[in-house]
Amino acid sequence: MRLPYPARFLTVLMIIGFVLAACATQSGDGSPGESTAESAAGTSAPAPSAAAEEPNELLVLEWGGYEAEEFWTDFKSAHPDTDVTFEFGDTDANILAQMQGGSQADIFHFYTGWQQFYVDEGLVQEIDTSKLTNWDKVPAEYQELGQIDGKQYFVPWDWGFTSILYNTEQVDEVTSWDALFNEDYAGHISMWNDGPGAVAVSSYINGWDETALTDDQLAQIEQDWIDQKPLNAFYWSGEYTDLCPAVQDGTIWVAYAWQGCYATALAAGDPVAYANPEEGRNSWVGLYGISADSDSPELALEFLDQKLAETSCANAVTLFYYGCANGDVMSSIDDPVLIEAFGLDDPSILESTNFTPLVTEEQREAWTAMWERVQAN
Amino acid sequence: MLGRRGTLRFLVTPPVAWLALFFIVPLALIAAFSLRAGSGAVGPDEPWLASVDQYAELAGTPAFLRLLGLSVLVAIGVAVLATLLAYPIAYFLAFRAGRRASLYLTLLLVPFAVSYLLRVMAWKLMLGPEGGVNSLLSFLGLTDEPIQLLLYSRPAVIITLVYVWIPFAALPIYAAMQRIDRHQLEAAADLGAGPWSRFWRVTVPLSLPGALVTFFMVFIPTVGEYVTPALVGGTDGIMYGNIIQGFFTRSANWPLGSAMAMTMLVLTLAVVLVGLRAVNLRRVLS
Amino acid sequence: MTAIGVGRTRVPLRTFYVGMLVLLYLPIAVLFIFSFGTGTTLSFPLSGLTLDWYAEVLDNGAMIDAARNSLVVGVAAATTATAIGCLVAVAVLRFRFRGRGLLLALAGLPLVVPFVVMGVAFFLLFVTVDLPRSLVTVAIGHSVIGVPYATLIVLARLSGLDPALEDAAMDLGATYPSALRRVVVPLMAPTLLSAWLTCFIVSFDEIALAIFLVGGDPTFPVFLYGQLRFAQRLPVLIAMAVLLMLGTVALTLIALRIRGRDD
Known part of the structure; x- marks a missing residue:
């Protein structure tokens, strides 16, 4: 049986279109520009010690724009073979909705005021801060923002x-x-x-x-x-x-x-x-949590640790005018505009x-x- | 060989299947959410308690209902203006542009490939206190200090919406005019009808179905519009769609947002049905 | 003789059209000029001239990927929507059957639902059926919001084509489908193009629905809104937007040219 000509013609076009969309998605999973590491370069890299059993990939539920490599360049250098991909949200409500809707993300990013829901809904897992090498650089005020009932669930990162x-x-x-x-x-x-x-x-x-x-x-x-x-x-x-x-x-x-x-x-x-x-x-602070369902919690923790490292943090400050939770980075700022914007010349400001x-x-x-x-x- | 009945089946099945799966089912989910107790972005797995709380809250908030009514009025105004202003564009394309009509039409649509947000930012720059318009006014000595032009008001929303709708609004009218039989116009001329009389007696009646399609094509989505009010409306230009959007994005109160959307959908359809009855569609189309 | 219509009246139609064109292209001209300035905030006068932003565009793989994603989604969505719109229009105008009005209403209804509501609805649907979000889900969503436009535009033109044309072709021995192909499609070509272009444009700049459905590969608007969270990114984005528009113009002119030659 034959379809009428216009239907046949358009069906073919439509199928081509969707195949293209599917292909773009597939190829995107493999190499979406800067958001994934090329696996070939990874042979010489040190394997993540504790995370050896885990899948060597991370899915991060991010605010659009934060996927730029400048924001996680330290992790990229340490784990060039890890496949890091991003999904996007544009409001705290949207991020929470995606997590509640069963997002597969290992890591998610949201802002102060929303911590309690993730804990109450069982969406987040507790963090062992002793595994974070950069944790001691985070001022106590910020560390405490990631705690609920005395347990550390979140890692503070950007603030303003x-x-x-x-x-x-x-x-x-x-x-x-x-x-x-x-x-x-x-x-x-x-x-x-x-x-x-x-x-x-x-x-x-x-x-x-x-x-x-x-x-x-x-x-x-x-x-x-x-x-x-x-x-x-x-x-x-x-x-x-x-x-x-x-x-x-x-x-x-x-x-x-x-x-x-x-x-x-x-x-x-x-x-x-x-x-x-x-x-x-x-002051508001951006926090990262590790999903309760993450298959790669150790790798995720490593990712967050490296986000707090110097270069990634400094990029947030100098390129994007956001504060960063690494106190050393903040105190080494010398741009007068940024000193003024963050009130760094006023020790009592916080x-x-x-x-x-x-x-x-x-x-x-x-x-x-x-x-x-x-x-x- | 395929008979007419078989052809009909082939014509109707794909659209119905596609829209049932990807429109009716999602819409039913929204309807179901609007009848759900509680608030927040409740995941699909969580217990589902039926209630009419959301509609009760909406009915108990006069500000929301007033804004809904106002948005319907704004949409009617925008649809009328866009149809009237698109009409001469369509007429130009159909009767004056000749073989270049396709090119001229496409030229109208291509600017929409540039992000609306960026284009509005450019307009704001031109209309701002340091923008070209104010500079010109003060250069001519017409104003002493910059004046607030157009932006951040309900009229700004209406003007902007009409502006962005015109090219699309011209499409159905243009399509309807293409079908006007030139011999009918010539016949009218032979019978001594002047240009205006030919226009009113032949062109307008024959292009009316296109104009009606345009009116509804603009009216229906404008009721729930929220992008333009957010960009140029300011505090005074907020529309009902902005509140719906707020409950879905800023608040994640999906049940209440769903109830507001369903209410708007029903009201819009009611207005459309009344409108169609008033113009007596069957007579227009025949 | 182009004005068979009402003859030359005093209505300055061409001026009106050109005026509209100017208003549509004016903001783009502003963006175009700004894209050559050294400043990162949208303001005049320009502090200096540069081509750096365009060089940065070509360097920015993620941005080019995003533009390509939008292109692919737009083509898939516009084609699907136009196909569905055509089928609905032909069925409604050429056949008498129960549920005719219902079919038309179904095709028009997506207009009524704000995009953000559709976004949430699709999100719920795809989560429920466990279909991972990707460009395919965005394309599905955009195909649905394009259907009303395609249907209305095709309908307005097809209602003017005399069914007698098809009957005549069939009297000459053609089947109905081939009558559609030989007689209706050629007459409808410009209208199909308008419908397709409208759907493409609706998809190309759509964010409210896309943000709920994109998954890992952002479309250009999702990418653009994300980047605009930061100062300094504006000029690169504007340069990209300008390039995209120039590309669209070029493709359109070529397409029209080829069609013109065929005529």
Whole structure:
């Protein structure tokens, strides 16, 4: 039996298309550019001692962009024959969803505030820090962020500040987070599009403990942000796509911002400053966990250890303006822009910094739902 | 030899199979999620408790419902404007472009191969305080200080959506105009009809089905639009789709997001059905 | 004589078309100029001129892979969607059967569901049936969101083709399928091209669905959004985007040229 001609023709084309897609995937598994090591070069490399029994491959669930080899170059040099591939997420919620959905990833990357869920859901395994050669370079504040109930589940890696970035030509010195609510800057303010971020700012301003908010306090926070809407130009979601260009061209005068945008604008010579609010800056930390189902936990641990090594960490700082959990790397920075952005000339800065706290699933849901209602209003 | 009935089976089976497997089944999963208790990105293996909590929460949040209504209105506005503005483009392609029509049409579509995000960033640069437009205005002495142009407002969303829809909106109208029998127009001319009268009495009625297809092709996805509002809408231009997207990405509250999506789907289809009834599709097509 | 239509009226149609074209290409021109500047933030005036970004593009294997991935996914998805759209359009317009309206509704329905919702739905489906995520799953997803566009565009043209044409061919002894091939397909070629191109473009710049489905090989938008998490990557990405567009333009012109010669 013959198909009608158009159907036959298009069926053939379609099959060719899908075969191509499948081939691209297959060849991608073997050699997707820089993300895999060529196996031929591996003959002379030392075999990973403890991991000899494990499959010599790692799947990392990463945020797009972090797969760049600069971020894990030390591991690559030590294990040129290991097959490292990446899968991608673009929000903490997305990463968690993929892990819950049964991702095969050995290693996953997420940010402070989400630790508890991975432990509660049994998605992560405990880490033996005695096997990490670079662990002693990680400041205690950061080490503790990876602990739940006294057990180390996560390895801190990238970190940064959140504070008020402002235009010094349009705005007097900013000393408090309440600059985001200042009517003088109406139409030139930009808040991050994030519920927990909004709750943190309000808690700082009101002096509340964000992990112990009452219903009344949360209702107050919701109303405050609804009232702030006429002042806010836009809620940003991409640091370098929405926020930074608008800060640099003078549209935005006061913004909730990370240090990366500050460093970028500063390096470009724009009139900007990064506040040290009296309530303290916020700091967020990126954490890596090893999946409970990983077939290569020893190799995964080795990967995380090497991520903390000097070159990989320094690349995060110098190339991408992110802080790194290796304290030696941070203290050896000499670029004035980076010293300024990370407050490295202020030894007490971390004491007055509010690290993003652990929150329960219930709190996160309440906060994110609150934020969606603010937006809809 | 294949009869008409056999041919029909061959025509209908692949689309139905493909869409059943890769559209109806996923859609059913979303519908099922919308009737699931709890929140969060619940894995498929976890216990599944039926409830209408999500719909109750949606019904109990006036801000969401108001935004849904507003988004439908925005979508109607965008669809009307895009159809009206695409019409002359389609007319030009069908009646004036001659043998170059394919080229001219393709030229309209090719810019969409460049990331929308990058193109919007370029527009923001041009419209920003230091951008070309403001520089020109101050050079001409029309403004003392940079003015906030267009960006970050609901009108900005509408204008941008119309702008990106026009080339696609022209396609169905152009396709419908291609079928207009030139002899009919000549006959009308022979009978003494002037250009405008020929246009209104022959071209418009015959291209109406294409215009209707365009209207719905723009209207339906615009109700749930969230990319453009996020890029140019600012605080005031947020649409219902942004909230749905928030529950799926920022919050991972998939059950509530699913309920919001299902509600929007039903409302959109209702508007489409009412619209089709109002224009009496059968008469237009015959 | 091109204007058989309404004759020359005073409506400046060509100006309108050219104006639209200018508005569409203006941002691309800005990006094009910027891609030769030394600065890493999108601003003018340019601080200096360089070709480094283009050299970096050619050096960046991951970026070229991502672009190739998008190309492959786009071709597979657009072809599938166009095929399905054609089948639906022919069935609906040339046959009377129960469920005609239902079939049309089915083909149009993917328009209503926001891409991010479809992304989650596909994610759930592929996890449930244990189909590993890859470019194939992205292509499947994109084929579904392309179906409404293909169907509507083909439908609008086919509804204008007189079925008598096929009947006449069949009276002359052709089977229905060969009548479709000999009579309908040639008349439909430009419309099929538009439908295909539309589906391709919808797929090529799609991220919301792709981010849930890509697996290990990123498509270009997934790669681009990831890279834009960092300062300094913008000019390379813009250079790549410019190259991709020039490539698309060149391919299109060649395709049209070849077709023109055939005519």
